[in-house]
Amino acid sequence: MSRPVSRRSGAVDPFIVMDVMAAAAEKEAAGGTVVHLEVGQPSTPAPRxxxxxxxxxxxxxxxxxxxxxxxxxxxxxxxxxxxxxxxxxxxxxxxxxxxxxxxxxxxxxxxxxxxxxxxxxxxxxxxxxxxxxxxxxxxxxxxxxxxxxxxxxxxxxxxxxxxxxxxxxxxxxxxxxxxxxxxxxxxxxxxxxxxxxxxxxxxxxxxxxxxxxxxxxxxxxxxxxxxxxxxxxxxxxxxxxxxxxxxxxxxxxxxxxxxxxxxxxxxxxxxxxxxxxxGREELDGHVRRYKANRDLLMAGLPAAGLDRLTPAQGAFYIYADVSHLTNDSRDFCTRMLAEAGVATTPGVDFDRARGTGTLRISFAGSTAEMEEAVRRLKQWRRV
Ligand SMILES: Cc1ncc(COP(=O)(O)O)c(C=O)c1O
Known part of the structure; x- marks a missing residue:
């Protein structure tokens, strides 16, 4: 019999957003389109x-x-x-x-x-x-x-x-x-x-x-x-x-x-x-785009029923309280991806106890993607 894995490695939780990313990739492979609001990284390369x-x-x-x-x-x-x-x-x-x-x-x-x-x-x-x-x-x-x-x-x-x-x-x-x-x-x-x-x-x-x-x-x-x-x-x-x-x-x-x-x-x-x-000039341009994205989402998401938003002072994330819409953020994100084609991260990744009622929306992408996300979510929440 082989030796069991160490207790300390067993204490490490998986990153649930990886499951969202895998589901998004599957949807895209099947010919669907996905707006990626789950990624926690800039959509741009290193500065020139x-x-x-x-x-x-x-x-x-x-x-x-x-x-x-x-x-x-x-x-x-x-x-x-x-x-x-x-x-x-x-x-x-x-x-x-x-x-x-x-x-x-x-x-x-x-x-x-x-x-x-x-x-x-x-x-x-x-x-x-x-x-x-x-x-x-x-x-x-x-x-x-x-x-x-x-x-x-x-x-x-x-x-x-x-x-x-x-x-x-x-x-x-x-x-x-x-x-x-x-x-x-x-x-x-x-x-x-x-x-x-x-x-x-x-x-x-x-x-x-x-x-x-x-x-x-x-x-x-x-x-x-x-x-x-x-x-x-x-x-x-x-x-x-x-x-x-x-x-x-x-x-x-x-x-x-x-x-x-x-x-x-x-x-x-x-x-x-x-x-x-x-490369600061180029990099500061990215920050101006993130700000435009943030303002666009803060203005547009409430019409899609996502109206309990933490106004981001920095970074490129909006933390949304969706506890009035679900008590299972993982399921909510899965449905949002399957039905609206918008990928977000369930709050349970960040807060095991209270994250069942929250999700994280990343606005590191392009402004056109943010516009498309708002359009899709409005349509989704009307059904
Ligand atoms: C708050 C925070 N700290 C650290 C990291 C790790 O980043 P890296 O190892 O790329 O510097 C991340 C990545 O998303 C982060 O959000």
Whole structure:
């Protein structure tokens, strides 16, 4: 008899949106058309500056291993980004290049926590946080949130969470697009710092903002870990490149982990990422399109009965409360896809308890797709 699979891998949930994507692909293969509001990635390639740098690197560089913490030029460029964008002085030594932000999470968690530690996070939230925590024998502690608090963690919820070693905050958030203000982030960071709790700030949607201003955790705490990526604003999902900003005492522990886990981050992607910072004009054009898409959906969806919408301040998601229409968001999304040809993500992916009455609508696609989605949904809800 073979050995059973490990308990910690068994604790990892599947990503239900994958089922929606498979059903959408099946519908398309059968000749149907689908408007894709389920995808959590830009519909555009990397900026032209990044593509040109990648071509040049292919021609001129061996593309061998590089230092585990990243190419020095890229670490310096990322540090400069903090000065330019936030007015914050970040030493390049504290910048660690990672294989997407996904590659940064295990490094951040392993360097900060020991097996059995409890780490708090908002529900609804990005599902990989809890799944990576589970795989590392860490306990995810759900912080209940409300629409009134823009689905973000509050000090009151933290006070009730019991002993925790870490707090994950995402602003703008996936799936709600909501943000914490500078004063809220400062209060959360102060709460953490006073209790030796490690704040992990997921800032992957910074740059994609419509209302308010993003604050980086480096501006309000010397002890927080910032997680970021070239996937969203920089439109480089498949290049698998991101970064961490960590307190000085975590640099060497993370370097040792990164050397052993990954050796180094894809070199071609590092060349491209360095040049992506020069593609801002093109990238800001994408953000203007996302804003137009958001405004179009916020105005159009209510006529299709989807009128309980969380207004996204950033990212490219609208979180819709559909609890008056269904108590099974998975079934609702399946029917919406089959009958209207519109694919969305059921809320259960983000909130196991309350997500049966919610869904996530991504507006990362083209404006024409958003128009078509509204047209189809209006027609569907009239039947
Ligand atoms: C909030 C959030 N964090 C992290 C990630 C991981 O992105 P990547 O590994 O491409 O940087 C995603 C991807 O959708 C996300 O939505």
């Amino acid at each position: 500056t990044a593509l040109a740098a990648a071509h040049a690197a292919l021609d001129g560089d061996r593309i061998g291993y590089v230092a585990a913490l990243g190419m020095p030029a890229l670490r310096e460029r990322i540090a400069r980004h903090y000065r330019d964008t936030y007015g914050a002085e970040v030493s390049p030594e504290r910048v660690i290049v990672t294989t997407g932000s996904s590659g940064g999470f295990p490094l951040a968690f392993l360097a900060s926590f020991d097996a059995g530690d409890r780490v708090a996070l908002a529900a609804p939230g990005y599902p990989a946080y809890r799944n990576i925590l589970a795989a590392l024998n860490l306990e995810a502690v759900d912080l209940p949130t409300s629409a009134a608090d823009r689905f973000q963690p509050t000090l009151g919820a933290l006070d009730k969470a019991g002993p925790i070693a870490g707090l994950i905050v995402a602003s703008p958030s996936n799936p709600t697009g909501t943000m914490v203000s500078r004063s809220e982030l400062k209060a959360l960071a102060d709460w953490c710092d006073a209790r030796h709790v490690r704040l992990v700030s997921d800032e992957i949607y910074h740059g994609i903002v419509y209302e308010g201003e993003t604050t980086s955790a480096v501006e309000v705490s010397d002890h927080a870990i910032v997680v970021n990526s070239f996937s969203k604003y920089f439109s480089m999902t498949g290049w698998r490149i991101g970064w961490l900003i960590v307190p000085p005492e975590l640099v060497r522990p993370i370097e040792r982990l990164a050397q052993n886990f990954f050796i180094s981050v894809p070199t071609l992607s590092q060349h491209a990422a360095l040049a992506a910072f020069d």
